[in-house]
Amino acid sequence: MTYIRREGGSPARFGFIVSKAVGVAVTRNRVRRRLKAVCYSLQSSVEPGIEIVIRALPGAATSSFASLEREVTRSFTKAKVMS
Numbered sequence: 001m002t003y004i005r006r007e008g009g010s011p012a013r014f015g016f017i018v019s020k021a022v023g024v025a026v027t028r029n030r031v032r033r034r035l036k037a038v039c040y041s042l043q044s045s046v047e048p049g050i051e052i053v054i055r056a057l058p059g060a061a062t063s064s065f066a067s068l069e070r071e072v073t074r075s076f077t078k079a080k081v082m083s
Helices: 025-045 065-079
Strands: 002-005 013-018 050-056
Touching: 013 025, 025 050, 025 065, 050 065
Parallel strands: 013 050
Antiparallel strands: 002 050
């Protein structure tokens, strides 16, 4: 995960990198949709003006939604982007 802080009170923005190493197109899209859902649910707790890029690793293809949610939350907390 990489992030930058921008000036202003715009809502947090998220970008996703899901390479072919994660799997075939169907698998990559499923991982991206799950990550989008996790980030959408956490958006209200992320500081305004933050732009975050999440790179999915190959293990994300077999991870459950709950596991992805825990990892993203842990990463956001570690990076101190959650308010």
